Amino acid sequence: MxxxxxxxxxxxxxxxxxxxxxxxxxxxxxxKDLALIVSEKPAAIAGVFTRNRVAAAPIEVCxxxxxxxxxxxxxxxxxxxxxxxxxxxxxxxxxxIVRETAKTLGVPDSQVFVGSTGVIGQFLPxxxxxxxxxxxxxxxxxxxxxxxxxAIMTTDTAKKEMAIEFELEGKSVRIGGVAKGxxxxxxxxxxxxxxxxxxxxxxxxxxxxxxxxxxxKSFNRVSVDGDESTNxxxxxxxxxxxxxxxxxxxxxxxxxxxxxxEFVMVELAKLIARDGEGATKFVEITVSGARSEHDxxxxxxxxxxxxxxxxxxxxxxxxxxxxIAALGYSRIDFLPEKVEIYFGDAPVLKQNFQIVLDEAKxxxxxxxxxxxxxxNLNLGECSATFWTCDLxxxxxxxxxxxxx
Amino acid sequence: MxxxxxxxxxxxxxxxxxxxxxxxxxxxxxxKDLALIVSEKPAAIAGVFTRNRVAAAPIEVCxxxxxxxxxxxxxxxxxxxxxxxxxxxxxxxxxxIVRETAKTLGVPDSQVFVGSTGVIGQFLPxxxxxxxxxxxxxxxxxxxxxxxxxAIMTTDTAKKEMAIEFELEGKSVRIGGVAKGxxxxxxxxxxxxxxxxxxxxxxxxxxxxxxxxxxxKSFNRVSVDGDESTNxxxxxxxxxxxxxxxxxxxxxxxxxxxxxxEFVMVELAKLIARDGEGATKFVEITVSGARSEHDxxxxxxxxxxxxxxxxxxxxxxxxxxxxIAALGYSRIDFLPEKVEIYFGDAPVLKQNFQIVLDEAKxxxxxxxxxxxxxxNLNLGECSATFWTCDLxxxxxxxxxxxxx
Numbered sequence: 001m002x003x004x005x006x007x008x009x010x011x012x013x014x015x016x017x018x019x020x021x022x023x024x025x026x027x028x029x030x031x032k033d034l035a036l037i038v039s040e041k042p043a044a045i046a047g048v049f050t051r052n053r054v055a056a057a058p059i060e061v062c063x064x065x066x067x068x069x070x071x072x073x074x075x076x077x078x079x080x081x082x083x084x085x086x087x088x089x090x091x092x093x094x095x096x097i098v099r100e101t102a103k104t105l106g107v108p109d110s111q112v113f114v115g116s117t118g119v120i121g122q123f124l125p126x127x128x129x130x131x132x133x134x135x136x137x138x139x140x141x142x143x144x145x146x147x148x149x150x151a152i153m154t155t156d157t158a159k160k161e162m163a164i165e166f167e168l169e170g171k172s173v174r175i176g177g178v179a180k181g182x183x184x185x186x187x188x189x190x191x192x193x194x195x196x197x198x199x200x201x202x203x204x205x206x207x208x209x210x211x212x213x214x215x216x217k218s219f220n221r222v223s224v225d226g227d228e229s230t231n232x233x234x235x236x237x238x239x240x241x242x243x244x245x246x247x248x249x250x251x252x253x254x255x256x257x258x259x260x261x262e263f264v265m266v267e268l269a270k271l272i273a274r275d276g277e278g279a280t281k282f283v284e285i286t287v288s289g290a291r292s293e294h295d296x297x298x299x300x301x302x303x304x305x306x307x308x309x310x311x312x313x314x315x316x317x318x319x320x321x322x323x324i325a326a327l328g329y330s331r332i333d334f335l336p337e338k339v340e341i342y343f344g345d346a347p348v349l350k351q352n353f354q355i356v357l358d359e360a361k362x363x364x365x366x367x368x369x370x371x372x373x374x375x376n377l378n379l380g381e382c383s384a385t386f387w388t389c390d391l392x393x394x395x396x397x398x399x400x401x402x403x404x
Numbered sequence: 405m406x407x408x409x410x411x412x413x414x415x416x417x418x419x420x421x422x423x424x425x426x427x428x429x430x431x432x433x434x435x436k437d438l439a440l441i442v443s444e445k446p447a448a449i450a451g452v453f454t455r456n457r458v459a460a461a462p463i464e465v466c467x468x469x470x471x472x473x474x475x476x477x478x479x480x481x482x483x484x485x486x487x488x489x490x491x492x493x494x495x496x497x498x499x500x501i502v503r504e505t506a507k508t509l510g511v512p513d514s515q516v517f518v519g520s521t522g523v524i525g526q527f528l529p530x531x532x533x534x535x536x537x538x539x540x541x542x543x544x545x546x547x548x549x550x551x552x553x554x555a556i557m558t559t560d561t562a563k564k565e566m567a568i569e570f571e572l573e574g575k576s577v578r579i580g581g582v583a584k585g586x587x588x589x590x591x592x593x594x595x596x597x598x599x600x601x602x603x604x605x606x607x608x609x610x611x612x613x614x615x616x617x618x619x620x621k622s623f624n625r626v627s628v629d630g631d632e633s634t635n636x637x638x639x640x641x642x643x644x645x646x647x648x649x650x651x652x653x654x655x656x657x658x659x660x661x662x663x664x665x666e667f668v669m670v671e672l673a674k675l676i677a678r679d680g681e682g683a684t685k686f687v688e689i690t691v692s693g694a695r696s697e698h699d700x701x702x703x704x705x706x707x708x709x710x711x712x713x714x715x716x717x718x719x720x721x722x723x724x725x726x727x728i729a730a731l732g733y734s735r736i737d738f739l740p741e742k743v744e745i746y747f748g749d750a751p752v753l754k755q756n757f758q759i760v761l762d763e764a765k766x767x768x769x770x771x772x773x774x775x776x777x778x779x780n781l782n783l784g785e786c787s788a789t790f791w792t793c794d795l796x797x798x799x800x801x802x803x804x805x806x807x808x
Contacts, residue, residue, distance in 0.1 A: 054732030054740045085728055087741065087757040120725025121759055230729050307711070311800050321524025324489055325634050328458030336458045337491065353491040355525055393797035396715050 005164040005263050011145025012037050014163030014176035015199035016241035020144030022151035023136045026128040027080035027118070034129060035151035036101070036136045036144075037075045037195055042111055043237035045072035046208035048215045050232035056084035057094040058114040059233060065098075065113055070204045072237050073111040075195055076101050076136075078129065079152050079180070080118040084230040093126045100130050104137045117180060117193055117231050118154055145176065152180040152193055160271040166260050168253060171244040173200045175260055179268040192219060192272055194234040196264065200257055201240035202247040210258045211236040218265035221297070222273045223304045223388045236261075273387035278394030282370045283313055288383035289376040295332045296377075296384035302330035303373070303386075310391035313371060318362035320348045323373065338378040344371065351378065409568040409667050415549025416441050418567030418580035419603035420645035424548030426555035427540045430532040431484035431522070438533060439555035440505070440540050440548075441479045441599055446515055447643035449476035450612035452619045454636035460488035461498040462518040463637060469502075469517055474608045476641050477515040479599055480505050480540075482533065483556050483584070484522040488634040497530045504534050508541045519597055521558055521584060521635050549580065556584040556597055564675040570664050572657060575648040577604045579664055583672040585679075596623060596676055598638040600668065604661055605644035606651040614662045615640040622669035625701070626677040626791045627708045640665075677791035682798030686774045687717055692787035693780040699736045700781075700788035706734035707777070707790075714795035717775060722766035724752045727777065742782040748775065755782065 013020050017040045022032040047066050049059050065072075076097055083090045094114050102109045116124075149159035163176035181192025196211075215234055240246075247253045274282040285304050290296035303309055306326040312319040320341045327334065341349040344365035348357045365371065371390075417424050421444045426436040451470050453463050469476075480501055487494045502516045509516075520528075553563035567580035585596025600615075619638055644650075651657045678686040689708050694700035707713055710730040716723040724745045731738065745753040748769035752761045769775065775794075 052729060052732035053734075053736075053738065054728050082725070085725060085740065085753075085757050120729060121753075121757070230725075230732060307799075314800060319524075321486070321489060321634075324458050325456060325524060328456035328634060330457075332457075334457060336489065349489075349525075353489050353525070391800055393800045395711075396718060396795055396797045396800060 005166050005260055008163045008165050008174070010163050010176060011149055011161035012176040012178050012195055012197045013142050013145040015174040015197050017041055017199060017239045018176070018197045019140040019142055020148045021136055021139035021141060022144065022147035023132050023139060025078070025132045026125050027078060032147060032151040033079045034132055034136060035077045035148040036140065037148060037197065038105065038140055039073055039197070039237055039239045041239045041241060042071040042073050042107070043239035044202065044204040044207050045070055045113065046204065046211040046236045048211055048234045050229060052230045054085065054230045056082050056116060056231040057086055057090035058083055058116045059231065060091060061094045061098060062113050062115070062233060062235070065110060069110045071111050072113055073107040074101055074105055075113045075115065075235060077115040077152050077193065078124070079154050081116060081122055081124050082118045082120045082231050083116040083124050085121045086123055089123060093124045096126060097129060100133045101137070104133055113235060115193055115231070115233055117152065120230060145178065149178045152178065154180065155277055156180050156275055158275050160268055160275065162264060162267050164260060164264060168200070168244050168256060171242050173242040173244060174198065175264050177264045177268050179272060181272045192229070192232055194219060194265070194268060196234070196236045196261070198236070198238045199240065199242040200238050200247070201242060201244050202238050202257065206247055206250070206254055207236060207238050210254070210261050213258065214262045214265045217262055218269040221384070221386045222269045223301065223386065270387050273389050276389030278392040278397070279389030280392055281313055281390040283388045283390060284370070284372045284385060285375070285388065286372070286383060286385045287375045287377065289378045289380060290382045291380040293382045293384050296382050297386070298332050299327050299330045299375070300384050300386035302326050303375070304388040307391055310388070313366065314390035314392050316363060316366040318343055318348060318357060318359065318366060320357065323375065324349070327375065334377050334379060340376040340378065342374040344368070409570050409664055412567045412569050412578070414567050414580060415553055415565035416580040416582050416599055416601045417546050417549040419578040419601045419643070421445055421603060421643045422580070422601045423544040423546055424552045425540055425543035425545060426548065426551035427536050427543060429482070429536045430529050431482060436551060436555040437483045438536055438540060439481045439552040440544065441552060441601065442509065442544055443477055443601070443641055443643045445643045445645060446475040446477050446511070447641035448606065448608040448611050449474055449517070450608065450615040450640045452615055452638045454633060456634045458489065458634045460486050460520055460635040461490055461494035462487055462520045463635065464495060465498045465502065466517050466519070466637060466639070469514060473514040475515050476517055477511040478505055478509055479517045479519065479639060481519040481556050481597065482528070483558050485520060485526055485528050486522045486524045486635050487520040487528050489525045490527055493527060497528045500530060501533060504537045505541070508537055517639060519635070519637055521556065521597055524634060549582065553582045556582065558584065559681055560584050560679055562679050564672055564679065566668060566671050568664060568668055572604070572648050572660060575646050577646045577648060578602060579668050581668045581672050583676060585676045596633070596636055598623060598669070598672060600638070600640045600665070602640070602642045603644065603646040604642050604651070605646060605648050606642050606661065610651055610654070610658055611640060611642050614658070614665050617662065618666045618669045621666055622673040625789065626673045627705065674791050677793050680793030682796040682801070683793030684796055685717055685794040687792045687794065688774070688776045688789060689779070689792065690776070690787060690789045691779045691781065693782045693784060694786045695784040697786045697788050700786050701790070702736050703731050703734045703779070704788050704790035706730050707779070708792040711795055714792070717770065718794035718796050720767060720770040722747055722752060722761060722763065722770060724761065727779065728753070731779065738781050738783060744780040744782065746778040748772070
């Protein structure tokens with residue numbers, strides 16, 4: 001089914017009518033850190049936000065904007081400073097960015113959204129940011145997607161963007177996406193920054209529905225360290241310029257869009273896991289044979305979040321005991337004696353605790369850059385896949401000194 | 405209140421009527437790995453066991469024994485092999501150890517309990533173990549407490565034992581305890597091996613009640629890596645030789661015993677956190693000003709389990725933002741703007757996000773071996789303390805190669 005989603009370049013600028021830019025302001029020293037995405041026609045917008053009780057100022061602002069109009073012309077994002085735990089002044093700063101951008105672009109205040117990522121508890125260098133906005137707006141370009149991908153990076157080591165094109169009822173529709181996130185990534189909610197653009201013509205409630213469902217199967221299924229950020233958000237903008245007949249209810253067209261969107265989001269999610277802080281391996285964990293998708297998802301997540309499993313994978317140690325122990329504390333009911341475990345194509349454990357581990361074969365699978373762990377519960381027909389990375393000494397090194 | 409619990413030596417052999425021994429069997433190569441604790445008079449026994457759905461064979465055996473008689477004459481424990489995920493043969497092996505020990509000591513089968521810790525998914529070298537039991541029983545000594553503490557160690561770097569003495573209605577009562585656990589320690593349930601002996605005279609239901617309550621405030625409040633073992637157990641033996649009037653109902657005597665027991669268990673729990681795999685710091689996290697003890701406990705646990713907090717502490721980085729972010733995803737309702745945070749005596753964050761962090765002072769607190777993090781929610785009167793350690797490169801190194 002997915003084979004007809006054609007990959008194209010351009011990231012968030014790939015869909016019709018989107019431009020982007022990025023500039024350097026006095027937050028980080030060595031790279032662009034303030035980004036702008038603009039839709040020439042006000043786009044329907046959907047959002048998913050962190051469930052962290054300590055939500056950053058930009059999260060509050062976006063939630064308020066969504067309630068007002070659910071139309072969006074621009075998204076402004078900075079990296080290097082989270083604008084979280086900054087109280088009233090933090091909120092004022094975020095609103096000031098909204099107003100200055102709206103004024104410069106000549107759009108209503110209600111159509112500008114903001115995002116931040118970085119260190120908690122420091123005020124934004126707001127004067128520098130406001131002073132940079134005219135230049136940011138003047139630099140907008142159809143080629144700006146990559147600049148946004150770079151500007152929102154913090155400890156990320158690689159840009160995370162992608163775009164696809166597909167046919168819908170004779171029209172060509174595009175979806176582009178950009179994400180950041182390498183640490184503080186947890187499998188509940190937004191989990192990072194992601195901005196997705198599309199030129200599809202769709203009613204806002206369905207746009208929100210597609211985003212919320214997609215997040216469950218993509219960003220909520222990656223995990224780097226189990227920590228949940230104060231700033232996570234995923235925004236999805238649809239400006240309608242693909243000129244397809246408005247999707248106003250569920251049906252074939254909606255399902256096709258949802259599948260395409262999920263494809264983009266899963267690819268972005270995998271890029272995040274692949275770039276986990278200190279990661280030397282990309283790990284795909286699949287639990288099958290479960291009684292429900294929920295069971296499979298919880299168990300895959302528990303294995304993915306186990307420090308002992310992640311360090312064993314780092315050490316290329318086929319220590320399946322830690323995997324079954326993690327399944328055991330997932331609080332999901334299952335029969336341990338029915339469990340089967342594979343590393344890649346190498347079987348390790350068969351039913352009734354039959355250990356069929358071939359150390360050399362298992363080591364060979366685990367020595368790859370991309371590792372797959374497959375667990376069959378042999379209880380039902382449901383499955384779920386989760387993406388994570390190994391836990392390395394480098395993770396500790398990075399996070400022991402991030403602030404400094 | 406606790407000042408009149410006099411610390412004494414002897415570990416599990418400190419209370420009257422207990423002996424212990426340890427020998428080397430062909431499991432581990434360099435140290436004693438099979439231990440025995442014996443009460444000369446059958447003791448009332450209470451137990452708390454892992455909630456991991458994948459429970460090891462010795463867990464199943466102990467649960468069955470407890471249902472039969474709740475009397476115990478002997479506990480046999482091996483390290484280096486968990487006897488978990490070993491199916492029917494694993495159970496047979498555990499029962500064979502029970503029978504051989506009972507026969508050698510001349511006590512009923514129902515009065516022998518077993519425990520194991522180590523690698524999952526390998527069969528015990530059962531012939532070697534059975535052959536060693538006569539020698540193990542012949543070596544029993546009033547001085548054997550330390551041998552047990554050593555024999556149950558796996559990745560532990562230090563023995564964990566303690567004993568106290570206190571007066572109860574004119575009688576001298578003793579409690580001794582031994583524990584192991586450095587990795588795969590999580591804050592739910594048993595979380596490690598702990599064997600506690602006492603010569604108090606108490607009815608079994610009250611003994612179980614005291615143990616279960618004590619576990620909640622001690623072993624369930626330490627965390628090294630958030631993983632929960634297949635083999636966790638805490639056993640408490642009371643042989644009555646202190647000759648106090650039988651404690652058959654709740655009241656002053658029971659409360660005094662419970663306080664003494666909790667004191668011993670908390671000290672053992674702290675020893676476990678202090679010896680966390682790769683730990684360079686012992687960390688005490690206290691959440692106060694909570695609406696309930698449950699709220700305080702969940703929040704302290706969430707902070708203690710955050711990889712980002714633990715790496716920051718390792719790096720001696722006063723990164724309070726990660727602490728408040730962890731509070732935020734604890735799913736407990738609170739007001740972020742009321743939170744106050746201290747590192748030791750150094751205030752870091754006051755109400756309304758007033759950052760009072762003095763970097764030099766905070767660094768000085770964090771550079772200590774014992775670090776305290778105090779969080780005041782300013783919402784209520786309840787508090788809870790949790791113990792953990794930092795997350796170091798060494799943890800990754802140890803766990804990347806444990807099996808080999």
